[in-house]
Amino acid sequence: MKVILIISDGIADQPIKELGGKTPLQMANKPAMDEIARTGVNGIMDPIAPGITPGSDTAHLAILGYDPYKKYEGRGAFEALGAGLEVKTKDICFRGNIATVDNKFTVLDRRAGRIRDDAEELVEAVSRIKLNFFPDIQVVIKHTIEHRCAIVLKGPHLTRMISDTDPHKSNHQINESQPLNDSSEALRTTHIVNLLTREIHRILDTHPINMKRRAKGLLPANAILMRGAGVVPKVRPITDIYGIKALAIAAGALYKGVCKSVGMDLINVQGATGDYETNTIAKAKAAVENLPRYDFILIHIKATDNASHDMDVKKKIKMIEKVDKLVKYILQNTDPDKVIIAMTADHTTSTESGEHTGDSVPVSIRGKTVRVDSVQRYSEIDCAQGGLGRIRGVNLLPILLDYAGKSKKFGE
Amino acid sequence: MKVILIISDGIADQPIKELGGKTPLQMANKPAMDEIARTGVNGIMDPIAPGITPGSDTAHLAILGYDPYKKYEGRGAFEALGAGLEVKTKDICFRGNIATVDNKFTVLDRRAGRIRDDAEELVEAVSRIKLNFFPDIQVVIKHTIEHRCAIVLKGPHLTRMISDTDPHKSNHQINESQPLNDSSEALRTTHIVNLLTREIHRILDTHPINMKRRAKGLLPANAILMRGAGVVPKVRPITDIYGIKALAIAAGALYKGVCKSVGMDLINVQGATGDYETNTIAKAKAAVENLPRYDFILIHIKATDNASHDMDVKKKIKMIEKVDKLVKYILQNTDPDKVIIAMTADHTTSTESGEHTGDSVPVSIRGKTVRVDSVQRYSEIDCAQGGLGRIRGVNLLPILLDYAGKSKKFGE
Numbered sequence: 173m174k175v176i177l178i179i180s181d182g183i184a185d186q187p188i189k190e191l192g193g194k195t196p197l198q199m200a201n202k203p204a205m206d207e208i209a210r211t212g213v214n215g216i217m218d219p220i221a222p223g224i225t226p227g228s229d230t231a232h233l234a235i236l237g238y239d240p241y242k243k244y245e246g247r248g249a250f251e252a253l254g255a256g257l258e259v260k261t262k263d264i265c266f267r268g269n270i271a272t273v274d275n276k277f278t279v280l281d282r283r284a285g286r287i288r289d290d291a292e293e294l295v296e297a298v299s300r301i302k303l304n305f306f307p308d309i310q311v312v313i314k315h316t317i318e319h320r321c322a323i324v325l326k327g328p329h330l331t332r333m334i335s336d337t338d339p340h341k342s343n344h345q346i347n348e349s350q351p352l353n354d355s356s357e358a359l360r361t362t363h364i365v366n367l368l369t370r371e372i373h374r375i376l377d378t379h380p381i382n383m384k385r386r387a388k389g390l391l392p393a394n395a396i397l398m399r400g401a402g403v404v405p406k407v408r409p410i411t412d413i414y415g416i417k418a419l420a421i422a423a424g425a426l427y428k429g430v431c432k433s434v435g436m437d438l439i440n441v442q443g444a445t446g447d448y449e450t451n452t453i454a455k456a457k458a459a460v461e462n463l464p465r466y467d468f469i470l471i472h473i474k475a476t477d478n479a480s481h482d483m484d485v486k487k488k489i490k491m492i493e494k495v496d497k498l499v500k501y502i503l504q505n506t507d508p509d510k511v512i513i514a515m516t517a518d519h520t521t522s523t524e525s526g527e528h529t530g531d532s533v534p535v536s537i538r539g540k541t542v543r544v545d546s547v548q549r550y551s552e553i554d555c556a557q558g559g560l561g562r563i564r565g566v567n568l569l570p571i572l573l574d575y576a577g578k579s580k581k582f583g584e
Numbered sequence: 585m586k587v588i589l590i591i592s593d594g595i596a597d598q599p600i601k602e603l604g605g606k607t608p609l610q611m612a613n614k615p616a617m618d619e620i621a622r623t624g625v626n627g628i629m630d631p632i633a634p635g636i637t638p639g640s641d642t643a644h645l646a647i648l649g650y651d652p653y654k655k656y657e658g659r660g661a662f663e664a665l666g667a668g669l670e671v672k673t674k675d676i677c678f679r680g681n682i683a684t685v686d687n688k689f690t691v692l693d694r695r696a697g698r699i700r701d702d703a704e705e706l707v708e709a710v711s712r713i714k715l716n717f718f719p720d721i722q723v724v725i726k727h728t729i730e731h732r733c734a735i736v737l738k739g740p741h742l743t744r745m746i747s748d749t750d751p752h753k754s755n756h757q758i759n760e761s762q763p764l765n766d767s768s769e770a771l772r773t774t775h776i777v778n779l780l781t782r783e784i785h786r787i788l789d790t791h792p793i794n795m796k797r798r799a800k801g802l803l804p805a806n807a808i809l810m811r812g813a814g815v816v817p818k819v820r821p822i823t824d825i826y827g828i829k830a831l832a833i834a835a836g837a838l839y840k841g842v843c844k845s846v847g848m849d850l851i852n853v854q855g856a857t858g859d860y861e862t863n864t865i866a867k868a869k870a871a872v873e874n875l876p877r878y879d880f881i882l883i884h885i886k887a888t889d890n891a892s893h894d895m896d897v898k899k900k901i902k903m904i905e906k907v908d909k910l911v912k913y914i915l916q917n918t919d920p921d922k923v924i925i926a927m928t929a930d931h932t933t934s935t936e937s938g939e940h941t942g943d944s945v946p947v948s949i950r951g952k953t954v955r956v957d958s959v960q961r962y963s964e965i966d967c968a969q970g971g972l973g974r975i976r977g978v979n980l981l982p983i984l985l986d987y988a989g990k991s992k993k994f995g996e
Contacts, residue, residue: 541598543964561974570635574942583639584659584812
């Protein structure tokens with residue numbers, strides 16, 4: 173049997189005042205999701221551990237079976253891998269924001285006026301930037317989506333143990349990166365990152381595109397804020413651990429990167445954008461089409477989380493109902509005797525606060541080998557009554573592969 | 585208070601098509617088991633961890649409180665201990681199958697035509713076999729039940745890190761045992777095992793009993809297939825950890841061996857056979873009779889698992905109903921104020937696939953100190969609604985001994 177796992181980012185929520193204390197999942201019209209809950213087994217899952225608020229990176233690492241406390245080494249490498257950059261074991265990677273700064277390096281806009289069209293060309297102008305004094309360091313920068321990019325440093329004596337240059341809010345100066353330990357590598361890496369920040373600004377500030385943007389009254393995109401220094405986690409790939417072929421269908425670079433780092437294949441789906449406009453049916457079709465070639469397919473949908481970060485309850489409900497169409501397509505186009513379908517979230521995102529929380533998330537799993545419980549609907553509250561009880565993120569993949577008959581016996 | 589724990593091997597199941605998606609536990613008529621569920625606390629248990637398929641050996645080790653990832657060192661020593669052989673710390677032990685091979689060592693039947701009557705005498709003929717070239721090695725072989733035996737190698741420079749000679753299917757040649765690491769001990773142990781395999785064949789092939797078997801048209805039992813090389817796990821006995829006297833009532837050598845390895849006493853019960861014909865009432869009586877002398881009695885019943893491996897749903901239901909008589913006897917002959925009664929399985933065995941799975945198993949516990957929940961029946965689905973929630977195998981014994989008032993306080 174095969175497994176399709178649908179992860180709706182931040183789909184779980186806390187009680188929402190304008191919904192009378194209900195959650196968006198309780199209020200949305202989602203017949204396909206409810207069918208999976210009704211015909212399957214349900215439970216709640218702590219992506220990392222009870223009360224621990226996960227990042228998207230640590231949550232996905234856990235859901236793919238790795239203890240993030242042992243294996244997580246920063247977010248940067250996932251972004252770089254997801255951007256399609258080649259990342260070697262010792263490369264130090266960062267997420268980048270294309271931003272607007274004044275001539276004192278004060279951040280005026282962390283997203284350069286939510287730049288889109290010009291971003292790729294501007295990043296291209298610094299994509300292979302050389303640093304004086306550090307001839308042994310190679311820099312690779314690649315645009316991903318919107319105002320985002322990935323940065324990779326290659327060379328000897330580097331470490332991820334340095335702080336972000338991104339001040340994480342506007343009207344603050346770009347931070348000087350600081351070493352996070354006493355090593356000479358950390359000091360050296362901060363020197364490189366701080367020099368890189370100045371060099372990028374020097375090139376971008378006077379770039380013709382930014383001249384045009386200023387002329388049009390747009391904010392110039394004249395800096396790159398770096399954060400989440402990381403290296404590729406040292407893990408045995410899931411393909412090897414479980415002897416499976418695995419595919420990820422995701423738009424966001426981070427999610428693609430986590431999946432790639434654990435040995436999963438990636439495909440790009442036309443119209444899958446990672447935002448509200450994403451073509452969920454195209455993703456569902458891609459999953460069904462690829463099923464003959466894979467044992468495990470993960471579909472990631474980002475915009476449920478976006479709606480919570482935007483604190484937009486209506487949009488969250490609408491996006492849940494859009495994901496339901498994806499679930500319906502998969503239900504209608506797969507053989508229940510041959511495919512295990514599972515749904516969950518990587519974490520809860522509160523639409524009241526706009527932030528991730530450490531709440532558990534609902535899980536529903538349907539398939540021939542699954543013991544059916546009495547839960548009728550897919551929600552944070554309903555699933556807590558289910559036959560799975562309360563599991564951890566790291567338990568999910570072993571459970572799914574066991575239902576699919578792909579568990580290896582430990583002992584005799 | 586005292587504890588009686590009834591482990592029905594593989595009694596838990598996945599949904600069965602011919603039962604309309606129900607499990608044998610849901611369909612069986614088992615008033616005594618349901619009484620324990622109704623008057624006790626219930627839950628589901630991952631013998632090892634969620635989604636991990638246990639062997640019978642690792643599962644029992646876990647249920648007796650030991651993390652099998654840390655303590656398991658192969659199955660062989662349990663078989664040898666269970667067979668009543670003396671096993672020292674460094675002895676290397678194997679499970680053996682008495683088999684039929686042709687003169688090219690191709691396995692014609694892994695069980696020599698399910699040999700029974702002649703097995704003991706044939707094994708006796710090789711029970712103290714001497715190996716040329718290895719005068720410092722002592723070999724001990726003992727028949728257990730049916731076509732099974734246990735083999736112990738004693739001597740210096742041996743290791744369990746070698747592969748099986750058992751090809752695990754018919755029409756394949758006996759494997760040459762291979763070293764599983766680079767040590768000289770592993771190489772030496774494979775030489776011994778491979779020589780032993782040839783010597784056993786040389787002696788058995790021309791043994792008078794096999795001559796008679798051939799004359800009768802029966803398959804000769806002319807080889808012993810070796811598997812599961814193991815040593816006794818290095819554990820502190822449960823008798824010592826908890827300060828209790830503990831007894832196991834089991835027929836299968838493996839189960840007796842695991843229990844013995846953790847310090848439990850064993851008794852042989854007349855009519856307890858480990859198969860469908862086993863006298864469950866005799867086992868129940870033995871438990872009740874021995875209760876004055878023990879704090880903890882484990883009763884193991886094997887045939888529920890056999891029915892699943894045979895993919896025989898009717899037999900599984902019948903066997904569950906037979907176990908129910910055992911439970912009834914214990915209920916009727918013990919004082920509920922003085923005895924905690926618990927029921928569980930060591931793992932799920934799917935009667936659809938005939939294989940162990942990584943599903944959780946139901947647990948029900950009854951006794952004066954136990955908080956009663958609202959579960960009415962003993963089954964995989966019902967128990968998931970119980971007051972115990974989802975526990976691990978290693979949690980069970982501490983929970984039971986705590987109900988019995990035998991838990992030691994940690995801290996003050």
